């Protein structure tokens with residue numbers, strides 16, 4: 001089996017070790033090291049690869065995106081359209097995402113933002129705190145990560161409502177489905193968690209009008225893709241304190257440019273796209289299970 005690995009922006013060594021561990025007999029190459037023009041891989045495992053990979057590799061049976069979001073890959077002009085593309089589903093990222101979101105819930109929900117300010121002023125000032133479980137957590141996007149996080153929060157006793165374009169089976173929490181229900185869903189979300197991917201349908205989905213629908217004092221936690229928000233509209237809602245605060249991990253342009261007003265906005269916490277890093281071991285196990293499925297003639301293509 002011939003496997004090509006290309007993750008130029010991340011440590012390829014950890015993926016390579018995991019591949020060698022779980023698939024010791026495969027012919028595994030890193031894209032930069034492929035010198036023979038006739039060496040053609042069957043499977044390409046990639047994260048933000050260079051476009052030229054697809055100009056030279058013409059025998060691919062499947063492409064595996066080593067992340068959940070395929071937006072960067074889809075922008076490459078020579079990405080073959082007929083080769084099946086797989087993406088990571090959970091592969092160990094769900095737990096990381098859950099922890100990130102819990103941090104945002106607790107930071108704002110238990111008033112740690114205010115206690116920080118009180119401490120700066122030397123003030124001993126207990127805040128009036130309501131049970132966090134009475135607030136509604138709206139999960140925007142019910143892909144594998146949204147479903148995982150929603151189920152965990154629900155099982156922990158939180159009130160969860162999920163929104164997606166189509167109804168998902170077997171979820172224990174309430175769901176809102178389709179564009180016609182979006183405004184109603186937003187109006188009930190005291191915490192809005194963005195787990196939507198970047199595509200034409202989600203671009204600036206949360207514009208000024210929709211952000212206004214969120215209840216006063218609500219909190220935004222964004223860890224899907226940043227282009228889902230109109231960032232100017234989000235900033236305005238935070239400046240005017242219609243929104244209480246935001247924990248933002250993803251942005252329309254990354255890295256977030258120096259001088260972007262989000263950096264200095266006091267009720268925003270900026271993190272550099274670290275909510276749920278790909279876990280090399282889990283990712284490779286998922287990819288190899290999918291390859292086995294293909295080789296056995298399975299039809300579970302994603």
Ligand code: OXD
Nearest residue numbers: 067068069276277278
């Ligand atoms: C992903 C990401 O898509 O890390 O997996 O953003």
